[in-house]
Structures are given as structure tokens and as C-alpha cells.
Amino acid sequence: MTIGEQNGENRYQRLAERLASAIHAGTFPPGSRLPSLRRCAEAHQVSINTVLSSYQRLEDRGLIEVRPQSGYYVRTLLPTLHTPATPPQTVKAPSDTVLDLIDTVFATQTNPAFTNVSLACPQAIDFYPSGRLSKIMTSLLRQQPQLIGTYPLPPGSPTLRREIARRSLILGMTLQADDITVTHGCMEAIQLALRVVTRPGDCVGLETPTYFYLLPLLASLGLKALEIPTDPQNGLSLDALELMLSEKRLNAIIAMPTVQNPLGFSMPVAAKKRLADLVNTYQVPLIEDGLYAEIQFGKTLSPAVKSFDRGGWVIFCSSFSKTLAPDFRLGWVIGGRFTSALHKLKAVSSMSESGLLSETVAQFLESGGYDHHIRRLRRRYAAQVDAARALIAEYFPNGTRATVPAGGFVFWVEFPEQVDTIALFHRMLTENICVTPGTLYSPNSQRYRNALRLSCCYPFNARYTHALQRIGEVACEMSEIAPGLNAGQTP
Incomplete structure (x- = not known):
């Protein structure tokens, strides 16, 4: 069955999801050129306008970019995180300091003055039926x-x-x-x-x-x-x-x-x-x-x-x-x-x-009803994770790496070593932005002091994107490293 024959959802959304899957699978590697609008339309038996809408959707998600007089290209991807193997480690009970930090993170969730990019607690009404x-x-x-x-x-x-x-x-x-x-x-x-x-x-x-x-x-x-x-x-x-x-x-x-x-x-x-x-x-x-x-x-x-x-x-x-x-x-x-x-x-x-x-x-x-609802959630979260990772690639210090989630709406970000995310946490609180430091996820281990977890279960609006941009700018100040990826860096 072709894209044009499918019912129940917009053709351009279905085409965008198919192309996004191909990008994630490596069929279209970073830097490669996507098929022209006409060629893609012929291949999938849809209109050129449908392909254009699909490409624009992928551009919004940060997966592709348009180059004037040249076409659409897959963006350089945020480098994938690889963690070296470590021996098993016994974990002590979390200290009062760690528990207080957790309480602070949760307190910001109920404070409308804060932009929260940390907790896995979707709040907007349109996330739920x-x-x-x-x-x-x-x-x-x-x-x-x-x-x-x-x-x-x-x-x-x-x-x-x-x-x-x-x-x-x-x-x-x-x-x-x-x-x-x-x-x-x-x-x-x-x-x-x-x-x-x-x-x-x-x-x-x-x-x-x-x-x-x-x-x-x-x-x-x-x-x-x-x-x-x-x-x-x-x-x-x-x-x-x-x-x-x-x-x-x-x-x-x-x-x-x-x-x-x-x-x-x-x-x-x-x-x-x-x-x-x-x-x-x-x-x-x-x-x-x-x-x-x-x-x-x-x-x-x-x-x-x-x-x-x-x-x-x-x-x-x-x-x-x-x-x-x-x-x-x-x-x-x-x-x-x-x-x-x-x-x-x-x-x-x-x-x-x-x-x-x-x-x-x-x-x-x-x-x-739940089947329809969960399908919509999967598409939304996949798009928001892609868009968030694109913003990280643009605004966070060069050398930042991140995991590629298989689902859900949270992923792990590792800054260059100069960035202490506990200090970043306290700095961002002064701007009413809340992040979750990596040490909370293994409080006795210093190997996560430059990491944090980001959550994409909030409305992906100007307020959320500004918060990600500011986190990146402050991390660049702390590390004295410029934002964005080097052109020659391998994902």
C-alpha cells in the first residue's frame, strides 16, 4: 500500500515518519542529500506539496536542513554517548543533601514561574485524553x-x-x-x-x-x-x-x-x-x-x-x-x-x-481509544526528542554528547568535563529554569557530575526552547567552549 492510499492520517505526516525512520536507521547518513521534491513525490506517489510539507516537518524536528540552490540535507547529528565499562560499585544510602536536591527539583514542578526541562511528568492537558x-x-x-x-x-x-x-x-x-x-x-x-x-x-x-x-x-x-x-x-x-x-x-x-x-x-x-x-x-x-x-x-x-x-x-x-x-x-x-x-x-x-x-x-x-492515543503520543515524543537534540547540537558546548532514545521522552546528556551540573543546576534556578543533575542518578559516583537528564514531555514552545538555549549558553560560559559541532566531527 502506498502513502497516497493510506487513510486516517495526513499523508505528509506519514511520509515524514517514514523518512525520519530512514534517517535514524542510517539509510540517509549525516550530510547526505535527500531526494528532490519531484523524485520523492514520484517514489511515494504523492503530490509535491505533500513532500514539501514532510520536508518542512523534518526541518522543524532538526533532522534536515535546506541549503539554498542545492536542496535538503540530513543535518550533522549530535554525537552519541559511549560510556566505558566500570566495575560494580556498592551504593550507599543517599545523603540528606541529595534528598534535599530531589525535593527542590520536584518543588519547581508545581511552581508556574519555573520552566522545567528535567522531570518526567507531562503536564499539558493535550498530552492526555x-x-x-x-x-x-x-x-x-x-x-x-x-x-x-x-x-x-x-x-x-x-x-x-x-x-x-x-x-x-x-x-x-x-x-x-x-x-x-x-x-x-x-x-x-x-x-x-x-x-x-x-x-x-x-x-x-x-x-x-x-x-x-x-x-x-x-x-x-x-x-x-x-x-x-x-x-x-x-x-x-x-x-x-x-x-x-x-x-x-x-x-x-x-x-x-x-x-x-x-x-x-x-x-x-x-x-x-x-x-x-x-x-x-x-x-x-x-x-x-x-x-x-x-x-x-x-x-x-x-x-x-x-x-x-x-x-x-x-x-x-x-x-x-x-x-x-x-x-x-x-x-x-x-x-x-x-x-x-x-x-x-x-x-x-x-x-x-x-x-x-x-x-x-x-x-x-x-x-x-487508548490505541489511538498512544500512537499519537509516540509520534509527538519522537518529534520533540529530535527537535531537542537538534537544539543541543546548536547551542550546547562543542563536545557535548547525548543518548539516542528508543522511545519515551527522556535522554541523557554529557557535557565536556569542565561543566559541573550541580553548579549548573543552581545557576539555572536563578533564571527560573530547572534541570536534573546527573549525580542524582548515582549519588556516590563522580563520573556523572558533568551529565544531566533532559525531558521532552512539555509543550515544545518558545519558553521551552529558550530554556534549552540558556542552558547551553551557561554551559558554554562554564566550560569556555564555543557552542555547536565541529564540521568534521563524527557522530
Whole structure:
């Protein structure tokens, strides 16, 4: 089927996505010339105006540039981040200084005076289908008023659990509703999993860098953390992990194999299979955080590690907070061999989640509305990540590198060594701009002192782009390095 024959979406958007995929795949390498408007129109059987609109969309995303009297060319890409392998490192509980820094970052999120480019908390109303959810909820209250007078019981709404099980097929998991426990967001799912599979004093393996709230969570449960070497493009070092497992140094593992936060990578499928095999062979539970697993940019979704779990040693956690309704705080955990224990622990911890909210989401999933919504989100985030990386290439100090996310809306930026991102953080606060320093993601390691995580889940407007430009300008001042990439630099 040609582009011109497809329905339901603008032809130029579909063509732009196809060309963007070709650029990311290297079909059109940096510096290469795109086909002329006429040639591209003939190849895809669309009008020249459609091709022109597609090229303009790619230009807005920072993927291509127009050269007068010459045509359209693929822009020089921001250099990819490569981190050398490091030995496993035991992580101490985060200090009060680190916790205060985390609190400061979150406080700016609710302050309208600040431009936040750090937290993974989409806020604009157009990121969520609030109108559709409101109509469903109103209808439910009219038809089933008893919902607000009925105590919900664990493991949660059967209707919602059935819909979650159905959706899990797209990530390769074949589940029943009884395999699922509905939780208060993904963080409660992870916490419940940790409480089921560990005891105080146990050691939990973590990616490095990792989501910053996992460190205080482990400390609150009396657990020790061990950082596992992690490649920005391929994920956990499975050789290092196998050595640790063979030496019985780990009691559990927490990882985000698909669209990891903060690096944005997805492990290759072969590596996911090996990871599942390792935890089953050594019988050490893997808590798989799948929070961003449905916001992948590829044409087909990479399966969850859980889909290769043969003995129930993988516990899969996720939620709708990042994609659908953050205020609903609806998450879930797929417990494998620990399902019964998770059901019971949820009951004594927080009972169950709102029946009204659960039924609202279940109806939205069943109607197919979520499928349409998530496809739109993927396109939007892919475009915003591309545009943000283009701004970094233009305004940040020469020598800055960044990861290339496989999905989601966060990625990792590494400045030249002269830039201390804690100092940058405090400097930007004076301008009402908030960033997240890299040391939060491994507070005992100095190797991230010149790194930060950027988030593209905000409206990509003049205020956001100005904030990125100012971060780059201040970093250039701190490093005394000019902005932009050298013409001869290899990505």
C-alpha cells in the first residue's frame, strides 16, 4: 500500500515518519542529500506539496536542513554517548543533601514561574485524553452510581485486569487477569515486589545511571544497592551480571530493559532473552520496570523480558501515569511465581485502587481509544526528542554528547568535563529554569557530575526552547567552549 492510499492520517505526516525512520536507521547518513521534491513525490506517489510539507516537518524536528540552490540535507547529528565499562560499585544510602536536591527539583514542578526541562511528568492537558475520560466517568456514575459507595478489593478491578492482560500481548506476554495486581502507580508496584522478594540487608542490583528515587526506596527498606555496568545503547552488562549472580552477590535485580530512564535505550531482543535465562537459571528475581514500554518509536514494539520468562522469576511493573491519567495513579504488577504473595501484601498495605477510576480506564482501553492515543503520543515524543537534540547540537558546548532514545521522552546528556551540573543546576534556578543533575542518578559516583537528564514531555514552545538555549549558553560560559559541532566531527 502506498502513502497516497493510506487513510486516517495526513499523508505528509506519514511520509515524514517514514523518512525520519530512514534517517535514524542510517539509510540517509549525516550530510547526505535527500531526494528532490519531484523524485520523492514520484517514489511515494504523492503530490509535491505533500513532500514539501514532510520536508518542512523534518526541518522543524532538526533532522534536515535546506541549503539554498542545492536542496535538503540530513543535518550533522549530535554525537552519541559511549560510556566505558566500570566495575560494580556498592551504593550507599543517599545523603540528606541529595534528598534535599530531589525535593527542590520536584518543588519547581508545581511552581508556574519555573520552566522545567528535567522531570518526567507531562503536564499539558493535550498530552492526555481528559475529555474522553471525563465522558466515560460521567456515564459510569450515571449508570452505576453504586461504584462510589462500594469498597474496592484487591487484586483490583477484574475488568481493568482483563484489559491489561489483553494489552500485554503487544509486549509478548500471554497473561490472565488473575496474574495481575492493580497498584497505586508503578512505584508502589516496585515497592511491593521488593518487599515480597527481599529482606532487610539483602543486596539489589541496579542499572547505572538509574531512576533517582530507587535509591532512597531501597534505603527505606533496609536494602543495599549494587550498581551493574550499563551501556547507554545496549543496557546491562550481562557478563558482569552473570558473574555477580554466580558469586551469589545479588538477591534481586531492578531494571528497565525497554526505554530505560534516564538513558532511553532498549536492550536488544537477544539480550533480553539472555537476561530472562540468567534470572531463571540462578533463581534471582528480576523486577522489570516497564513504565515506558509502550512509548517505543519503532514500527514494532520490542517485547518485555517477562515474555521470555519460563519459571516466573520476572516481575513486570508498569502504570498509566505517564501515558493516560497521572492523577488516577493506576499501576499494576505481574507477579509470576510471586503473584499470590503480591495479592496478599497489597491487601494489607493499601487495600485496593478506586473502582470508579479503574472502570473508567478499562472502558477507554476496551473502546480502542487508548490505541489511538498512544500512537499519537509516540509520534509527538519522537518529534520533540529530535527537535531537542537538534537544539543541543546548536547551542550546547562543542563536545557535548547525548543518548539516542528508543522511545519515551527522556535522554541523557554529557557535557565536556569542565561543566559541573550541580553548579549548573543552581545557576539555572536563578533564571527560573530547572534541570536534573546527573549525580542524582548515582549519588556516590563522580563520573556523572558533568551529565544531566533532559525531558521532552512539555509543550515544545518558545519558553521551552529558550530554556534549552540558556542552558547551553551557561554551559558554554562554564566550560569556555564555543557552542555547536565541529564540521568534521563524527557522530
